[in-house]
Structure formats: C-alpha cells, structure tokens
Amino acid sequence: MSGQQIDHLVKMANQIALNFGEQRDLSRAAQCTAEHLEKFWTRAMREQLSAYADAGGEDLSPAVRLVFAGQSDTQGSQRP
C-alpha cells in the first residue's frame, strides 16, 4: 500500500467523522463513522486504515481513533 493511498483513506475517514458532528458529539460521531465505514468501504480499505491506526494513526481525527480503539461507549463502536 502506497503512502498516497493511506493518506487518502485517512483524509476520507477524518472527513466522514467531521461531517458526522465530531466537534459536537465525539462518541456519536465515532459510532456513525464506524457504521459508515462498515456500510460503504471495502474490507481491504478498512483493514488498511485499521493497520494505520494500530501503528499510531497520528493523522487520524479523534473520532476515527475512537472507532479503531474501540473506545466509543455507544452501540456500534466495535471495529468496522
């Protein structure tokens, strides 16, 4: 996987979280982001992003980190 592709995935995931209201409700944004990734992203893309998160995920937004850290306290917070 190229650096360009993971940059793109990170950008898209962050964008999704932001549009799900990350700045208003982090937990809910994480839940919605997780559901969105599950519904619309390929397994390979999710796994690439997950691997990036596992490696520190420094450019991931807080809600996306929460998705992959499994720290969301609401339903659907499990890893996509």
Place this chain on the structure above:
Amino acid sequence: MVQYYEPQRDYGTPAASGGEAVALQIDGIDIEVPAGTSVMRAAALAGVKVPKLCASDSLEAFGSCRVCLVEIAGRRGYPASCTTPVEPGMQVQTQTPALAKLRRGVMELYISDHPLDCLTCPTNGDCELQDTAGEVGLRAVRYGFAGANHLEAEKDQSNPYFTFDPAKCIVCSRCVRACEEVQGTFALTIEGRGFDSRVSVGATDFLGSDCVSCGACVNACPTATLTENSIIEQGIPEHTAITTCAYCGVGCGFRAELRGNTVVRMTPWKDGRANEGHACVKGRFAFGYATHPDRITTPMVRDSIEQPWREVSWDEALQFAARRFREIQERHGRNSIGAISSSRCTNEEVYLVQKLVRAGFGNNNIDTCARVCHSPTGFGLKTTLGESAGTQAFTSVDSADVIMVIGANPTEAHPVFGSRLKRRLREGARLIVIDPREIELVDAPHIRADYHLPVNPGANVAVLNAMAHVIATEALHDAGFIAQRCDRESFASWLEFVSAEHNAPEALAAATGVDPESLRAAARLYASGGNAAIYYGLGVTEHSQGSTAVMAIANLAMLTGNIGREGVGVNPMRGQNNVQGSCDMGSFPHELPGYRHLSDAATRGQFEAAWQVQLDPEPGMRIPNMFDAALDGQFRGLYCQGEDVAQSDPNTQHIEAALSALECLVVQDIFLNETAKFAHVFLPGASFLEKDGTFTNAERRISRVRKVMPPLSGKADWEVTQAFAAALGCDMDYAHPSQIMDEIASLTPTFSGVSYALLDEKGSLQWPCNESAPEGTPTMHRDEFVRGKGYFAITDFVATDERANRRFPLLLTTGRILSQYNVGAQTRRTDNSAWHSEDTLEIHPHDAQERGVSEGDWVGIQSRVGNTVLRATLTTRVKPGVVYTTFHHPVSGANVVTTDNSDWATNCPEYKVTAVQVSRVSAPSAWQARQQQFDRKQRDLLERARTDA
C-alpha cells in the same frame, strides 16, 4: 409491428382541464366534453375534422386563419371553432354550402401567395396547407401571380438542422406562438403589418438569433416554411417507432421516423409524459452521431496501448478479455478486477453488468457514473426520506407557487423541463435561484427571479442552513406536518442545531457571500408562499458536502410541509438519461437492485437463489477506490461500459496514470473515446437506436427504448455483456431484454409490477410500480415517508479544504451548455458544434482587467493539481472571484484542473469548487500538448487496425 408514418393526431386546441361535462351535438353526433373545450376540439373528439391552419393542440387558440368557421344553431354568423367554447345544448354544423364557399374563398387567398410547387416541395404529402386545400375543395385560384407576392423571398439556411423558406409562409403565427408558449424563448415575432407581415428572428438570421433550435416552430409549421434539412434531403418518412431520448435525465418520448433503416427525423412524441410533445436541440436534431464514420463496429484487441489495434471476431475479443481477467484474478485475487457501467445504457444493460460482476467476477467492484454526479442524492434522500429518488412528476411544477432552483440550470441542462418551468413562472409562480452564476432563469424574457442568491462556490449548506434558521426562528414551519409525519427526536435535535446563532444568515454571510436580508426574504417566501418545490442539480451534489446539502434540502421540505403532494417536493435533476435507472439497478458497490444493502442476508439470499451463486456480503470498490487501488497495484482489470472516465472524472492526470497501470482495460463504447485510448480490448457498443430496453428518468419514469435499426456491430450491448459473462463461465440465458426486466421485477419490490407488456400499454410507468401501486407512483411519500417518519439530519456546514488563497485566488466552477452533452462524444459528432465549438473560461471583467485579459485571449488556468489553457469570455454572469467553464471537449482539459476532493459520504467529486489562478498565456499547457500527441498516436494505431483489416 410496423407503424406506418402518419402525422401525430392534432385536436386543434389544448384539452380543457377538469371542468363539468358539457353535452352538445356536432353534425348530428352527440358528445360530452369538459367545460372550456373548444368546438374544434369537441368536433375532433367526435371524429369530425374541421379544416384549420392556425390552430394546433400544442398552442392556445388564436383565431386568425378563418378556415375553421362553423355554424351554430341560434347564432348569427360563422364563429371560428377554435376560439368558441362549447355550451350545453349547442348544435354545430361543420359542413354547409355557406361554410364551404367561405373556406374556399379564404384558401384561395392563401394560395394566391403560395408557390404551386407541391410535387417538388419537401413536405409534399405531409403538409397541412395542401391537405386543407384538398379538404375545402379548392380547384382554382383566380388571382394569378402577377401582383405583389412573397414568392421570391430569400431562404434562411443558417441553422444546420432546418431551413426557413418565407416564400411558403402563410403568417399563421404558429411558429411564433410555439416559440413563446411551448419553448418560452420569444426568439420569433411577426414583423410588419398587413401584406408586409412576416416571421422574423430580429435583425439577424436563425443561427445568430436567440433561437435555441428546439424545433417547436418546425413542429408547429403547417407548411414547408420551416422544414428539417433531413426531410429536404431524404424525403418524408415511411414508418415510425416510439422510443426514448438518450440525452439528459428528462427522458423525452420521441417518434423515430424512418425510411428503411435510416432515421430521417426525430419528432417529440405528443403522448410522451415527460415532454408532452416538446424537445430540445439535442434530442430533436443531434442523432447523426449514431451513424457517424467514427463509429467502431468491429471488436479489437491489443496487448499494450503502445501497439496497433487488431480487428478480431466477437468470440476472439471476448475470449481474450475473459482470459486476461481470469489470469489477473488468479495472480492478484478475486477483488483485483471490476466494472464501471454508464447511465447512458439501459436498465437491462446496467443490471446485467452488475450481475456479471457479482455473480461472474465474484466481488462487488461495480460502480456507475452516478458516482460522479448524483450519488449524494442517493445517500441524502435515503437517509432523510427513505428512498433514493425524486419525489414528484415533472407535471407537478404546474401546481407550484414558489420554485426554488439551486445548483441547477434547467434551461441549459434539462431544457424541456426548463420550458415547462418557465411556463409556470410566466403564469405567476415565484422564483428563488441559488447559484454562483446568473443562470438564464434569473432574467429571461417575461421571467425574473424574485431572489437570486449568488452563493459562493462551496457554501450551499451554509445557505440552506441559514434559510432553515430563518424559518425555524420566525416560526414559519409547519408544526402540524412535522408532528404527524416526522421523527420527533431527530427534529428536536435538529431544531436546536439550526436555531443556534451560528446558523443565522448574518453569521454565515462571509461564508455564503449572500446578503442576509435577501436570504431571509427568500426563506420567508419559500416557507409561506404556498406550494413550494425545490429543484436541484449537480451544483448541489458535486461538493465535498454534497450529501449534506441534499439532506438540508430534504429538511427544508419537511420543515415547511412541502412534500407528499402535487406542486411541492424535492426534485433532483438527473444529468444523464438513465442516472436514476442505473442507480435503481444495483450499480453501486454496496447495494443490490432496489437500493438494498448487501449486508441484508434476506435480500442477498433472494439473488443467490435466482442466480445460483453465493454473493460476497462486503461492499466493493467505488470508482475512485478502483483508481487508487490500480495505482497501488491491487486493481488490474476493468470492464468499462459506455463511460468515458478519462475525460469525465476529476484530476485527469491521476485517472490517466491509473488507467495506464491496468493490465487489462476492456472498453465497450460506440467510439474510441478518451478512455478507450488506454484500452486493450474494444467491444463495439450500440447506440440507443439499435437496441431494446428501458430508461428511467429523473421523475422515476420507466420508458421503453425501441430498436429502430439493427446494431451496426451485429450485437446489442446486453448481448455483448451476456457473451462476455459466458466467456467467463457465468451463464446467462436471455433471448430479449424483456426477460431481463422480468427478472428485475421478480427480485425488486419497487419494480414488481413492471413488464414490457404494461409499459407498451401505459406508455411509461413511474416506480414504485407494484401491487400497492399497479399503475405506478407519480408522487411519493403521500401519506407517510418510505422510511416511516421523516428524519431530520443535522447538517453541519463543514467548509471544503479547497480554499482560495493568494496563490490560487479564484474559484473555478463547471457546468454544461445547451447544445453539448457531457463529454461531448455524441454531440461533438453532430452539427451542434455550430453553437459551441470549444469550451471557454467565463471570467468577470474586473478579474480579467486585473490580469490584463481581454475577450478571446488564451488564458492558463492553474490549480493545485494541474493546468490547462482556454479562451477567455468576459461576462458579468459570474461574480468577481468566480470563474466558470464547461467540459465538453477533451482538449479543454477542464478536469486536468479539478481535484481529488470529494463528497464525504459518497466520494462524488467536488467538480464545483477548485481554487485556481488565471493568467494570459500564448501556448497550450504541457498536458494539452501531451494529450494532442497521445490522441494522434492512438488515432494512428486505430487507423492501422482498419488498414490491416
């Protein structure tokens, strides 16, 4: 069954709507018609033909020709039947000696100034004047041609599609009235008085005038004054077939009129529900591409794009492609191949492509060009209303009191609906336009927008939120509707969000660029002006917040109760002819036909049982995912049907690199398009005239496409896909597209009542069409939303990353022009290029002056990802800080400049916002020079294939 040619029936005056029945007698025949019906129409309905010249049922009665006179018992004189409404008990005589004498006298006067060249006249046998002369028994003209006459009047042959021969004009004004009443352009007038009266296009000729070449005047002309050049050159058609236009999402019904297998004319079908007898310059005239010499009709293969093409048999080409695809999958895994289908293709074709991918490729890597136009509509409307489709029929606009057009330009991109909309505006409906440009509707003949909000590109969501803020905080919302029809919890959260001060028009003014007072006034009008309908287009969807904007539009409609009845609603203006249909047919990688997600085991099970294969429950790749993965080496084989991604998708250089990285690109198209220049296998496609099928337009209307000539390549597209599937070991066994539709109906609840037999009977059907709605559904969400309660999604305004700055100070937005269609593959191969031979850059005079740019100068347009060169057009239609162009010509490279930014939910590209700098230049861009070189090389490789064959 062959339909022999005859003119479409004309009842003389339009139908009266809904009045009480009036009983009368015409020539002794009893008949009942609605009050308001003319005597002429009543007679036609009774089977009695009254001679006429100036009347047509597409126009309001005019009463000028004096041929349609009748006698009415108890009345003096001879009233014109076209302008006389029926009355109870009326006794009408249409044939009496006195009437015959009067009519002959009138006809004699007409013919006294009309050339008697019927045998050599292009409309001989299809001329109302000729017919009427026969009907009234005209046998001689006493006046001769010695006196003053118009027989030497000069023809106007400037329009490439029709000729104006004033020598044959009887000044009935039908053309002038058609231009006004039907098209709404007001390009024609009657100039002069008495003997000097003549039809005029102003000071210029037809081509140089305001005429938009819709053909309404040609349709209306009862003589050979306005005649299609194809008829002049080839003669009157001898048989006809009803079919559906393959251009925009209006989906006009047409009568293909033929001599043998040659289409000599396309006339708008009067019974076509989407267009009701009207057309535009594309559908009416621009069909010549179907037989253009550039058509490729023999399959071709090559091992690399550096090699010449080799013409081969169908079998060899399909085996070549199948072998390559299987080899790729063996080496790189099941998910290393995929397909892109096109909204230009029929429902049956795109259904087969997604079936091939899911059942044959064994993955879900299927996407469609709706990805790059209306995918946010699918997401946004599904989320809020529960169904990924517009809510109304086109006729609904006839009942609208307030029309809001946002990010759409109907008079250019959906012209037949644009004419209907303009007619409603002339009747008095109010208009709000939200667009960075001053589109035609803002200020057109007899139309002026009440409010034009010139939003900054990228700020639609801010404007829509601000409108909702005004409505909510000023208590203009429909509380009853919301309480009854909408989800209480989501509304409460949304209300709190939208009422917050940061959503006020004043707070958002810097972002929107819109005067807060105008915005407040527009919001008040939308909320309280009666039936309010929203029409939107790609200017809404093609943004990084496209899905949010669609949801904000749905919120506005629910907030004000403007949904679920005639005259209101949320109406996405679909770009291509079958955008709605291709989405309906499961062409997105995450869902099966009927918008059902792959993860739904029950639905998946139905398809597995029908197709006898196990389906992958995981979503596949979207188009941009495919290109990213191609560059990463994970995606190596692509079957691209009818879509020109190399020209239409954003960041051209990125697309070209991805296509170049593929091991096997299979392109199915009618021309060697830009994408095909990167292909290894070329499968010749069929135009819409060469195949059977259905298209579904923007109002969910399913209409038949009928084969009127054999496929030039020998195969219709559905047959090619079926043969490709067979080569891959995925057997399909359809003998006719009707069987494919039967399968769609059996597996898709919203289509369960659809069949070719019912379509033939009804003409067209709007889905859902099933047990609950056996004749279809013109208006959706009447009693409840498809999802149950309407959902108010919170619509944060998240500004795009694509910002103007000192280096890129202008915002580029893109759009379309009337005469060209999308990438121009079809229209560039017609005479439509007479109106638009190149794409230009619209720039405000202030911005031009700052850069020393004058009208017609070559200018470089530099964005963060690329640059291109176009000629400049100085205009105040764009505001300072905004520039605009179209993308109809490959060499323009508009998408070399657009970026990878995309809608957060769907990855629909952000075509509408690109930060650029513009400067005067004297040479094409480096990309353009490369593109021209590559184009020459690929044409040469194609020519060598043809020479070797």
